[in-house]
Amino acid sequence: MHAVSEQSPALIRLRDYRAPAWSVETIEMDVDLGIDASEISARLQLRRDPAQQAPLQLDGENLQLLSIRLDGEQLSASAYRYDGTVLEVDGVRDGSVLETRVRVRPAANTALEGLYLSGPHETGFLLTQCEAEGFRHITFFPDRPDVLSRYTVTLRADRERFPVLLAGGNPDGAGALEGGRHWARFVDPHPKPSYLFAVVAGRLERIERDYVTADGRAVKLNIWAEADAIDRCHYALDALERAMRWDEQVYGRNYDLDVFHVVATHDFNMGAMENKGLNIFNAKYLLADPDSTTDEEYRHIEAVVAHEYFHNWSGNRVTCRDWFQLSLK
Structure with missing residues (x-):
């Protein structure tokens, strides 16, 4: 019987931070x-x-x-x-x-x-x-x-x-x-x-809505899911519009792209992810059925949809210098 050796993760200290020697001005990807x-x-x-x-x-x-x-x-x-x-x-x-x-x-x-x-x-x-x-x-x-x-x-x-x-x-x-x-x-x-x-x-289906920001930008809101789940995305779409309007009214922060996509998946390591213009959600935090979803589950959907949208400015446009600053976004 041989002992199993597990490699320890590299130790990273905040005091060792150095600015990158190289940056990338633009990246063009063909996938x-x-x-x-x-x-x-x-x-x-x-x-x-x-x-x-x-x-x-x-x-x-x-x-x-x-x-x-x-x-x-x-x-x-x-x-x-x-x-x-x-x-x-x-x-x-x-x-x-x-x-x-x-x-x-x-x-x-x-x-x-x-x-x-x-x-x-x-x-x-x-x-x-x-x-x-x-x-x-x-x-x-x-x-x-x-x-x-x-x-x-x-x-x-x-x-x-x-x-x-x-x-x-x-x-x-x-x-x-x-x-x-x-x-x-x-x-x-x-x-x-x-x-x-x-x-x-x-192969995804969508529900969509036209939205106009407070500063006059026309935005297409899309929520995407597989065919058997798309009918349970309507509450999340309403929650997204409420979050966008609240951010405008309270902080004066308007959405800054022409489209905003949200995608539901059952295979996801996190609750949701605020990718710029293309949020990806664990379906648990996006799908709602009026016949079975509890009040607490509705609150979770409302909170997570808003949380990820608010990252558009707090976390995306203004982001971390390093992962020690994670709590700031």
Whole structure:
């Protein structure tokens, strides 16, 4: 009988905080979605902190690296090192553009962190969870909350298997592709940390409502769920509108995108997640049936929907420097 050795987690102290040596001004992602394998191409516009001379190191776990280019040139194997946790790249300058393509395996991802499958293989849908360090399971990136970037995300998938394609940000085009496939693009004009990245794709139904903010922005509110649950989302939609109006009236904070999506899933590690423009909820905190839902359960739905919406400013637009500041959001 052999003793089992468990690796202790790395000790992180607040006093050891250092600003990132490299930041990402913009990230353009092209995500080719599949249940068993998805491929993610990412184009990072990099900025160096002039006070630091550290090499470029990007977080990345459970990623199969397919290609890597720096400033348009394919890199040789000697120009970078990937140990399964960190990708280090030589020759990067301020303003350089790094392009990577990786493969991930959503159906095999049972940690429910990064990109994973919710539900059965044949009928389930794909979604992401990135707080606190899930984005590194999707692509290479400085996966820390003090790196704020503007995201452009293009999703591609089989139309029959994934008729609904969602990502955070404003819709910026969609269309058909050859072979029964389609695409959709989303642009978030507001810099955000990687833990707020989100994607959802699959067979989902929605209820929707038009909303106009106090400063005159027309917003489409959508709640998405699988067909057998969508009729139980109406109370949550009412709660969302109440939360948005309250935030305007009490704090003068208006919603700042053209769409706001909420998605219900039964496979989620948390109660809910405030991803910018694309909240993802454990169905327990979203679904209500007038014939069986208790008053206490209605209060939970009201509270959690409002809580996640209020993060749009307190947590998303104004976010943590590091995870020691978690309580501030």
